[in-house]
Amino acid sequence: KNEVEQSPQNLTAQEGEFITINCSYSVGISALHWLQQHPGGGIVSLFMLSSGKKKHGRLIATINIQEKHSSLHITASHPRDSAVYICAAPYSGGGADGLTFGKGTHLIIQP
Amino acid sequence: NAGVTQTPKFRILKIGQSMTLQCTQDMNHNYMYWYRQDPGMGLKLIYYSVGAGITDKGEVPNGYNVSRSTTEDFPLRLELAAPSQTSVYFCASSSLGSGGTEAFFGQGTRLTVV
Numbered sequence: 001k002n003e004v005e006q007s008p009q010n011l012t013a014q015e016g017e018f019i020t021i022n023c024s025y026s027v028g029i030s031a032l033h034w035l036q037q038h039p040g041g042g043i044v045s046l047f048m049l050s051s052g053k054k055k056h057g058r059l060i061a062t063i064n065i066q067e068k069h070s071s072l073h074i075t076a077s078h079p080r081d082s083a084v085y086i087c088a089a090p091y092s093g094g095g096a097d098g099l100t101f102g103k104g105t106h107l108i109i110q111p
Numbered sequence: 112n113a114g115v116t117q118t119p120k121f122r123i124l125k126i127g128q129s130m131t132l133q134c135t136q137d138m139n140h141n142y143m144y145w146y147r148q149d150p151g152m153g154l155k156l157i158y159y160s161v162g163a164g165i166t167d168k169g170e171v172p173n174g175y176n177v178s179r180s181t182t183e184d185f186p187l188r189l190e191l192a193a194p195s196q197t198s199v200y201f202c203a204s205s206s207l208g209s210g211g212t213e214a215f216f217g218q219g220t221r222l223t224v225v
Contacts, residue, residue, distance in 0.1 A: 101153035
C-alpha cells in the first residue's frame with residue numbers, strides 16, 4: 001500500500017501570499033491526484049499529474065517522480081482559497097484499484 | 112450534468128439498525144468507489160467496482176456490503192450499524208481507474224450511529 005504524507009497539516013496565511021503544500025509518497029505511481037475539500041464537505045479534483053507541472057488559473061502542481069514528491073502552489077492567495085487540500089496516490093500492488101489519501105492540509109487565507 | 116449523486120446527505124442510525132447509502136453516476140464510468148472519512152484521518156477505501164457485476168474489498172470493508180447490478184448505481188449497505196461506523200461517506204467514480212483518470216466525488220453522506 002502506498003503511504004502518502006502531506007505537510008503542513010495546517011497553514012494560515014495572509015491574502016496575496018504564495019502558498020506551497022507538499023506531498024510525498026512511498027511507492028512509484030502512474031499519477032498523483034490533488035483534491036480540494038471545501039467547508040461544506042464536497043471534494044473536487046484539482047489535478048491529476050504523472051510528470052512535470054500543470055497549471056490551472058492560480059494553482060500550480062508539480063511532481064518529481066524520482067524523488068516521489070509533489071507540490072501544490074497557490075499564487076496570489078485569496079480568502080476563497082480557504083479549504084482542505086488533499087493529495088492522493090493510487091494503490092500499488094495486489095491488483096487493487098482506488099486511492100490512498102494524505103490527511104490533508106487545512107489552509108486558511110486571512111483578508 | 113449531475114455527476115455523482117449520493118443520498119441521503121445526513122442520517123442518524125441507532126445501534127443495530129441497517130441502511131443503504133445510495134450512489135449513482137451519469138458519466139458512464141466503469142470504476143466506482145466508496146470511501147469513508149474520519150476526523151483527522153485521510154479517506155479510506157471501503158469497496159470498489161471495476162464494472163457492473165464486479166466488486167472487491169478495499170482497506171476497511173468489515174461491516175459493509177456492496178452490489179453493482181448496473182453501470183450507474185453502486186449502493187453501500189450497512190448491516191447492524193455500530194458507533195465505529197459514524198463517519199462521512201463518499202462515493203466516487205472514474206472512467207479508467209485511479210491511475211488513469213481524475214476521480215469525481217459525490218457530496219458525501221454524514222452518518223451518525225447512536
